[in-house]
Amino acid sequence: MAELNPPLGTTTPEIFMDNVKRADELVNGPAGTVNDRGGEPLDTWRQMMAKNDEIRQNIIPLSKQYMTLTAAQADIANIPVGSTTYYRSPDDSALAIEVMNVAGTLTATGREMPSQAxxxxxxxxxxxxxxxxxxxxxxxxxxxxxxxxxxxxxxxxxxxxxxxxxxxxxxxxxxxxxxxxxxxxxxxxxxxxxxxxxxxxxxxxxxxxxxxxxxxxxxxxxxxxxxxxxxxxxxxxxxxxxxxxxxxxxxLEGLSTDTIATKQELAELESKITGVALEPVTDGVYVAGEPRGIIRIDLTSAGNIPSSKEEGTVAGYISVKIDGQSFGASCEFGVQGASSASYAKKNLSFDLFSDDTLESEVKLAIGNVLPHETWVYKANWIDTTHVRNTMSYNLWEQVVQSRNTWPKREVESVFVGKFGVDGTLNGANGHPVGYPCVVFFNGEFYGIGDFMTGKKRSNYNLAKNKPLQIQLDIGGWLTLGDFSSHITDVNYVEFKAPKSPTSATYDAIAAWDAFCNLGQADFTAALPTHLDKVNIIDYFLFTTFGNFTDCGSGNTIKNTQLVSYDGVKWYFMPYDLDTCYGLQWDGASINYPPTNPIRLNGDFWNKIRSVYGADINARWAELRSKGIFSVDNIYGLIMDLQSKYSQDLFSAEFAKWPAVPSLGITGIDQILTWIKNRIAFLDTQFSYTA
Structure with a gap:
């Protein structure tokens, strides 16, 4: 700005009159410029109007509407040379077609306004x-x-x-x-x-x-x-x-077209722009709604997917897309599962972090679940229907929700007598929850499956190191009444809680063994102290309904999460539910007919049935009459999951993994037919008449 003399802000009469005169010339004078007190030219009002009109004319003849190219050409005098206008498209290929005045002739620019496309x-x-x-x-x-x-x-x-x-x-x-x-x-x-x-x-x-x-x-x-x-x-x-x-x-500082992003940078970029990015609801906690469609997971890494648990974990970046919402995080991922770890297509666990230092964890909640820092991809190798495992957890949830009790869930016993934050439901549910997903690794299709929560102690409302808050993850076949013999053998059992067991913890397990070995009379008297009636009846009926062969047989149990909140009363929580509805553990055959005898038939279970036999029959009748144990309900649960996939995705899955063992032996018809006949058989076992 030029120097003003006298300086800006001077209020003498001479300056005032000079400004009034200049304003009159600017407003009422012809198109042109008028110098200010510093000698800088200012556009007059008419000059500004002329420039605006020129700009308007160069953008588009605003006052004209051309239905055809012929009509536009006839009005060429009002379309300045070098400017463009539009006429309506004669067909449905576009909304309007742009033309430019080139030396008096309207010429197509190649640009069109879209309609159907x-x-x-x-x-x-x-x-x-x-x-x-x-x-x-x-x-x-x-x-x-x-x-x-x-x-x-x-x-x-x-x-x-x-x-x-x-x-x-x-x-x-x-x-x-x-x-x-x-x-x-x-x-x-x-x-x-x-x-x-x-x-x-x-x-x-x-x-x-x-x-x-x-x-x-x-x-x-x-x-x-x-x-x-x-x-x-x-x-x-x-x-x-x-x-x-x-x-x-x-x-943009340093923008260069010669720079090529890494795959991880592209994954982070894509995660930000391909959906509404999730924002944390509190520090490090992200929440997404229950998915209406399939979840897409893009996993990128400079390394490869490990071929075994022994290879450890690999650093990478995970992008999760849920109905237009996008979540991205650095991660460590590795092989998940026991026997499934040997399969060609891997189950994977993902630990989520805020950045690639992998030091600060973040948590993700999807739907009505507790926020988890670890999520699991279940590949469903043995089950080509991709419904058995997740559907069975959903069925267990229906059984739990049908209870007319408080606490309704086993994990809600910790809220009894509590107030404030300690008395507030937190999303823990006591079993995994899964959603259909499709996974891409470094841009290549890896497979379909389920994106799931796991068996973290937080999902059972257990503390990390309270000696009598116990979660036993039973990985090997353990005999009820003989836990103490193998309690320190990681091939049989892992302590999810407490992380560091004490003598009080081991004493509680010894007391549990002693209870299991009691004779019928003493067992009956001690039963309400050591077991929850609602839980043990529902667990028995649920595992019997689906013939979940990996959960128990005779007097032994496996995979089941055995949980106690005080070291005295124990809860049986189902886990690993894909070997069911007749399917063999390796997926290679339908090995169990619908009339397969009740598997939980050892001394422990016989003593329970001796006490609760009438209650078991009544609960079976209730679950049948409510339609929970029915072909129609199982059909609905299957539809809820399989409708998220398309047949194209199944085709891509089987083309990628042609060696899946159950490809030629199971399908929706096999499951529903098996269940129909299973229900008919169990109705006779529990004295139920429809």
Whole structure:
């Protein structure tokens, strides 16, 4: 700014009159400029109006509407040379076609406003945006925030007219087209062919997700034809968005088209832009809603998936996409499971961290579960239906929820007599919860399965090191009444809680052994002290219904989580539920007919049935009459899971893993037919008549 003499702020009469005179010339004078007191030229009002009109004319003839190219050419005098305008498309391939005045002749520029192809154009634009912006999260966050806002606007349009909804979508498409133009210089041959393949997979996934979001929109019509006002509004919006995006790019320090991102950087970038990024509800805790569709997991790592537990864990980055929401975290992952660890397709456990130092844990909750720092991918190697394990946990949950008691869940006994935070339900449920998922490793399809919680002590509301809060993870066949003989052998049992057992812990287990070995009379007297009646009856009926062969046989149990909150009363909690409904443990055969005898038939269980026989029969009748143990209910549970997959995903799964053992021996018909006959058999065992 030039020096003013006298200086700015002088209030003499001469300065005042000079300003009044200058203002009169600026407002009422001809188009031109008037110098200020420092000698700098200022545009007069008429000069500004002339410039505005020139800009308007160069953008589009706002007052004109051209139905055909012929009509536009006839009005060429009002379309300045070098400027563009639009005429309505003669077919359904586009909404309008752009032409430019080139020496008096309107010539097509090759640009069109989309109509029917709006959604596909949107998906392609996002894919292009991802390829161009490999780096710099500042710009990406701006784009992600804008994209989230626009998608929110579309949802808000539910209560508005179809034309308004279509207009919002067109704005979204053209905004991304503007971004595509702005970053065209970044989209070079720096992107490898394999990376392009990864983005194509992402594009197809995003199109499916976006289509799901569009389905609820009331009145949405991708074929709606915009008015001239709509076109003007859209063009101005596009120009504004290009300017805004260009400004953001210009501010990026160190932006280089020669820089190629690593796979992990691309995974982090994709996680941020391909959905509404989850924000922590408290420090390090993220919460997503119950999935309506399939979860997509993208795992990236410089290492390979371990082939065994002995290889330990590998560092990587996990991106989890749930109905348009996106969660990303650094992770350590390794092989999960016992006998399943030897299968070609691995179960994997993921420990989640805030960054690649792998020092600060983060937790993720999906649906109504406790936030977990460890999640598990169950590959379902032995079960080609991909429903047995998760469906059975869902069935157990139905059994639990059918109880007319408090506490309803076993894990809720810790809330009795508590207040404030200590008396508040926290999402712990005492069993794993799983959701259908598809996994990609370093961009390549790995397989379908379930994304699940595990058997962490927190999910059973147990402390880490209270000697009498005990969780025994029984990995080998243990005889009821002889736990103490193998209690320190990790091949048989692992202490999930307490982490460091004390003499008080071992004394409690010895007392449990003594109870199991009591004669009938003493056993009957001590039964209410050492076992929960509701729990032991439901566990017995549930494991008998599904013939869960990995849970127990005779007087031995395995995989079951045996839990106590005081070292005195014990709860049987089901775990590892895929060997069921007739399937052999390795998935190679249907080895157990529906009439297979009740497996829990050892001395321990016979003593329980001697005391609770009538109650067991009554509970069976209740679960049957409520429709929980029924073919129709199992069909519904299967549908809830299998409907998340498509047949294309199953085809990809079996093409990737053709050696899965149960491919030719089990299916939905096998499960439902087996259950129908199993129910008929057990009705006779528990004296039930439908």
């Amino acid at each position: 709006a959604v596909n154009l949107l998906a392609n634009s996002i894919a292009n945006l991802l390829m161009g912006l490999q780096l710099n999260s500042i710009a990406i966050n701006d784009v992600g925030s804008w994209l989230s806002t626009e998608l929110g606007a579309i949802q808000d349009e539910i209560s508005k007219s179809g034309i308004e909804t279509s207009r919002t979508l067109i704005n979204l498409v053209l905004g991304l087209q503007g971004a595509e133009t702005a970053i065209a210089g970044l989209q070079s041959d720096k992107v490898s062919e394999s990376l392009l393949g990864e983005f194509e997979l992402f594009r197809l996934y995003w199109m499916q997700t976006f289509s799901t979001q569009l389905m609820p929109l009331d009145g949405f019509n991708p074929q709606a034809v915009a008015t001239q006002d709509d076109i003007t509004e859209i063009e101005l919006f596009r120009l504004y968005w290009m300017q805004t995006f260009g400004t953001q790019l210009a501010a």
